[in-house]
Amino acid sequence: MKRIMVRCALGCFLAVLCGGRMAAHVGSPDVYAEGSAGPYKLFVVVRPPLVIPGVAEIEVRSSTPGVDRITVAPIPLAGEASKHPPVPDAMAKPSGDEQFFTGHLWIMQPGSWQVRFAVSGNQGSGVLSIPVAATAMGTRQMQSGLGTLLAGLGILLVVGMVGIVGAAAREAQTPPGESVSPKSRKRAYVAMAIAFSLLVLCLVLGRKWWNAEAADYASNIYKPLEMRATLAAGNVLDLQMIDPGWLRMRKLDDFVLDHNHLMHLYAIRWPGMDVVFHLHPEMVGTGEFRLPLPSMPAGNYHLYADVVHANGFPETLVTSVTLPEIRGRALTGDDAEGTPGANAQTHAVYKLPDGYSMQWKRPSALAAKSPQEFAFQLLDPQGQPAKDMALYMGMVGHAAFVKSDGTVFAHIHPAGTVAMAALMMAEAQNGAGGMAGMDMSAGSTIPSTVSFPYGFPSAGNYRIFVQMKHGNVVETGTFDAVVDE
Ligand SMILES: [Cu+2]
Structure with missing residues (x-):
């Protein structure tokens, strides 16, 4: 406790000196998530603290009316401590808006956390837990004015x-x-x-x-796992993880399945972002993954590999590799490919190679840090909503938001920016609630529209790759977005 107090004091005192954010994704620290707390559908934003220990800022909007009260508590996602939640704090209603709540929480240690929302209102009560991977990201110099004064x-x-x-x-x-x-x-x-x-x-x-x-x-301070990519004989891509040293909790052999796979690898041809592959390397040893490559055009590819540790802590490993033209296998299973080519899609409708098209219900303005719904619909060759919709890795859709300068990569689902494996761990502890886009029971029709809660971390040019499945075909739609301050 004394140590925590000292850290805490130092943390407060260093508040202007240090930077912090959440792990997973690249350059996209804020958590955007959507889910159900019992009868209430919530859109949650968690903005990470500047330091650990530090204060996370939380916003909740309920799209279901009648919410009286929301409390929040930070709880470790795994381990013994996850069974002993602290006393929750009540969220405030800062405006006249009856559906909008804000609050803040102290995060005392880096690691794999969940924020548990307990909601009560005129339809009863409900619980929703959102995983939050908290990390301190850096140290800044003391401001010279403050230094001189002190x-x-x-x-x-x-x-x-x-x-x-x-x-x-x-x-x-x-x-x-x-x-x-x-x-x-x-x-x-x-x-x-x-x-x-x-x-x-x-x-x-x-x-x-x-x-x-x-x-x-x-x-x-968070040091992301590094990755080295090499092309081995037989068009096999070899991915070797390197741990630069961080918390002892991090291991290279404790990955868990995250929507069906241990690793989701996006390979994006750079700098044009004109070719994208979503592939799934297999683990062949501690910290080593391999993947027989499908046929790919030559070029320099940025590789973004999403993994989730056993405690629910997600990480995105980044590297790049220059490949010759690969004449490899055909795409199988959950593999997906998109080749938007040079025709940058700034329009609302993206024409797919098989006559289908994808339509973005584009908001009138896109602003940095503002929580928004990104809704896309798959249309058949007649322009009607696709009727042969299928789930792609258990969900209606998957999206990758990539900034053109390479500083942002976020792999998003209908439930938001959180890792699905971590979300399922949190859900299992609640025995209640529901994940957007994953709550489809057998027999119900799969909608042709998918919606992702997200907010761009900064202004600039982004490309959004959206994947939806119909029949046996995984379609990749590509959309460009210009984001204002
Ligand atoms: Cu996905």
């Missing part, structure tokens, strides 16, 4: 202290009205020298303490 105040304190000690030693025993004796004067100099030495010693030790705490904090 140094000045420090010098003032030292000089003041030495002055007080000197005055006390010199004059405390001198009767009023008498002049100070040379002996007292000498004693004062000795006392001031000793006081000064002690203060310098304190400063040196304090500096040591500060550096030790800073180093301890630095060891918690």
